[in-house]
Amino acid sequence: MNQPVHRVLIVGGGFSGMTTAIECAKRGFEVDLVEIDASWRSYGAGISIGGPTLRALRTVGVLDAFLERGFAGDGVNLFAPDGTPLGTLPTPRVAGDDVPGGGAIMRPVLADILAQATRAAGVNVKLGCSFEGLDAQDDHVNVKLTDGSEARYDLVVGADGLYSKVRAALFADAPEPRYTGQGVWRAVLPRPQEIVCASMWLGHKVKAGLNPVSRDEMYLFLTEDRPTRAHVDAAAAPGMLRDLLAGFGAPVLQSVREQIGAQSSVIYRPLESLLMQRPWSVGRVVLVGDAVHATTPHMASGAGIGIEDGIVLAEELARHAALADALAAFEARRFERCRIVVENSGRLGEIEIANGDRAEHARIMHETHHYLAHAI
Numbered sequence: 001m002n003q004p005v006h007r008v009l010i011v012g013g014g015f016s017g018m019t020t021a022i023e024c025a026k027r028g029f030e031v032d033l034v035e036i037d038a039s040w041r042s043y044g045a046g047i048s049i050g051g052p053t054l055r056a057l058r059t060v061g062v063l064d065a066f067l068e069r070g071f072a073g074d075g076v077n078l079f080a081p082d083g084t085p086l087g088t089l090p091t092p093r094v095a096g097d098d099v100p101g102g103g104a105i106m107r108p109v110l111a112d113i114l115a116q117a118t119r120a121a122g123v124n125v126k127l128g129c130s131f132e133g134l135d136a137q138d139d140h141v142n143v144k145l146t147d148g149s150e151a152r153y154d155l156v157v158g159a160d161g162l163y164s165k166v167r168a169a170l171f172a173d174a175p176e177p178r179y180t181g182q183g184v185w186r187a188v189l190p191r192p193q194e195i196v197c198a199s200m201w202l203g204h205k206v207k208a209g210l211n212p213v214s215r216d217e218m219y220l221f222l223t224e225d226r227p228t229r230a231h232v233d234a235a236a237a238p239g240m241l242r243d244l245l246a247g248f249g250a251p252v253l254q255s256v257r258e259q260i261g262a263q264s265s266v267i268y269r270p271l272e273s274l275l276m277q278r279p280w281s282v283g284r285v286v287l288v289g290d291a292v293h294a295t296t297p298h299m300a301s302g303a304g305i306g307i308e309d310g311i312v313l314a315e316e317l318a319r320h321a322a323l324a325d326a327l328a329a330f331e332a333r334r335f336e337r338c339r340i341v342v343e344n345s346g347r348l349g350e351i352e353i354a355n356g357d358r359a360e361h362a363r364i365m366h367e368t369h370h371y372l373a374h375a376i
Contacts, residue, residue, distance in 0.1 A: 005154040005317055005326075006030055009143055010123075011131050011166050013040055015303050016289025017159030018114040019060055019310030025121035027318040032153075033118065034145060036160075038128030042111030045186035045267050046219025048198060048211050048297065049103045052372045053304030054095035059311055063095065065113045070105030071212035073197030081203045083250030089365060094373045102198060102300070104211040104219065106188070110303075130160070134169060136283045155323065156285045157313070159306075162274060164291035170282045177272040179229040180296055180349050184221055185241050187266045189259055191218035192252065198300075201250055204355060208248060210256070220256055221297070225353050229270045237266040271296045271349065275342040278335055281327045288313060293338035298348040299368050301341045308376050309334060337376065344368045 008024050010017045013035030021033045049057075054072065057063045066072075076089040091101030119125060126147070134156060135142040144150050158166025167174050191212050200209040208222045222244055232240065238260050245257040260266065276292040289306035296302075313330045320326035344364050351361045 004321060005323055007153045007155075008032070009034070009131075009141075009151070009153045009156045011156065011158050012160035012164075012289075012291075013037070013115070013118075013125070013127075014042070014159060014161060014289065014306070015110070015114060016306030016309050017157070018118045019056075019307045020157050020159060020288060020313055021118050021123040021310070022060055022114070022121045023310050023314030024317065025123050027314055029317070031121075031123045032126065032151070033123050034126045034129045034131065036128070036130040036146075040111075040115060040127055042108045044107035045188050045265070046104050046211060046213040046221070047107045047110065047303060048221075048300035049105065050300045050304060050369070050372065051091055051094040051099075051101040052376075053301065053307060054099055054103065056304060056307045056311060056376070058095050058099070060114075060117065060307065062113050062117050063099070065116075066103070066105060066110070067099075069109050069113065069214065070103055071214055072100040072103035073212065074100045074102070075197050076102070077197060077199040079199065079201045079250060081201055081248045081250065083201070083252070086202070089369075091369065092373050104198065104213045106213050106217075106219075109213075131156075131166070134166075134285060136285060138283075141284045154284065155317070158285065158287040158291050159289050160291060162272060162290045162294045164287065166285065167276070167287055167291050170285055170287070171276070174276055175274055177274045177294060180271045180273055180346060181225060181227060181353050182223050182271045182296070182349050183226045183230070183268055184223050184271055184297060185237075185244065185266060185268050187220045187241065187260060187264055188213070188217055189220060189256060191216055192255070194252065201248055201253060203247060205352075206244055206247065207352060208245065208253060210252070223271075223349075223352065226270070232268040234266075237268055238262060238264045240268075241266050273342055273346055275339060278331050280331050280335075284323060286313070286327055286330070293342050295342040296345045296349055298345040299341055299365070299372075301345070301372060304372075305338050305341050308337070312376060333376065337372070340368060340371060
């Protein structure tokens, strides 16, 4: 695999796929991106963003758009269920002295920002399309697409998410996504003036939080234990979320609870995780993002480490003449960082389910934030 890389195919148009495409195009590669959803939609409500992710967005060139359309603030305020302050978790300004240490944005808004940047970078985007077959040779990969076309690439990047079809095609013994025993509820609501940064209320078995996603809106998130992976009927979701909030006496959460009704868009998602051991590549095909390291939202870093993947992969492809060396360097830079996020996020969930040691919970959050502040 000593032939230089010129043509790259990205399978999947999520955050990691778009970032990989943007960063590769910046370095002069010819990049095609295929996305199975013809409308290129991104589902979900708000998404919390840590300082390291803001730093990555600055590298990609979309931080200004994030700050314009999302929200950034310093610190995470912690409260008891009745609203008694418990302290503030600091969030270092790792993206620069001029950028707050954290923030949040509507997931579809961040997807739109990255989609615009992807097209602006000159990436050839083909929607309603994915791969149907991969025929890997020593010096190229022949790819058959679902629209019937065929093309030849120097590198194929599988960025097609938690249930990656590229991963299934490459690794017959790859791990399956694991349900963690928790689910998360999300809803978008008007933002009261007092919510200026991420805030969390730590209940006995349920944790609730509010985070601004724009000047006018915030999103509510709430985690609860569920022993089995369950589907929640959309019509029943608002009432179920109101019931879960009933145990919180904090006035702001009770005000939020009163706003949730049949008209509210409430999303419930079972939490799953996956960490695939190295290698993440076979020949001229490599996996990035949730395809190899899907995490729960406890460290607000899942999107961030996927975005970082795209930056690092493009850097190493530009740095090495041999593809094998570039992919080895990419995995060496990414595995430990991603492992720490996945495993520490999972451990936080275990502590919450068991109503375990709050000191351990705080220590893991502090140590992980400190680690992620280091350069990628």
